[in-house]
Amino acid sequence: MSSKQPYKLHIEPGVVYSWCSCGFSATEPLCDGSHRTETENKRSVKFQSDNAKDVMLCMCKHTKNPPYCDGSHNQFE
Template sequence: MTDAPKIAQKSPYPVEVTAGKSYFWCTCGRSSKQPFCDGSHKETGFAPMKYEADADKTLFFCGCKATANAPLCDGTHSKL
């Protein structure tokens, strides 16, 4: 079990989301399908965060896993 997520990358992931669709953001940083969960968190104490899109648009999902605006990027990666 770990208490700090792995930094997947120090920049956001731009994703075209679809209104009404659910996305499961990786919180542990271990997923090979970043920024989304692939189940790699098992036995880490982390769980994916569900995000439901309210409109078709491009969003920037956090890659460093340190955002205060999870699951979206807030620029924290620039301070790491």
């Protein structure tokens, strides 16, 4: 678990982002490919938007709606 709090990220239209699902990335919450050497059962989650907006990305890695925070971190507080 990287953090118990979500990360606010401004995303731009048409840009493909890769959310880190393993917690090993040095560029959290975005993937840097660390899962390729640290674990075999994790992959990045690609996402994009049609418009510019702020999103809340999950940092605890327990969301049921990856990559977005769904409040799952509250179970750990």
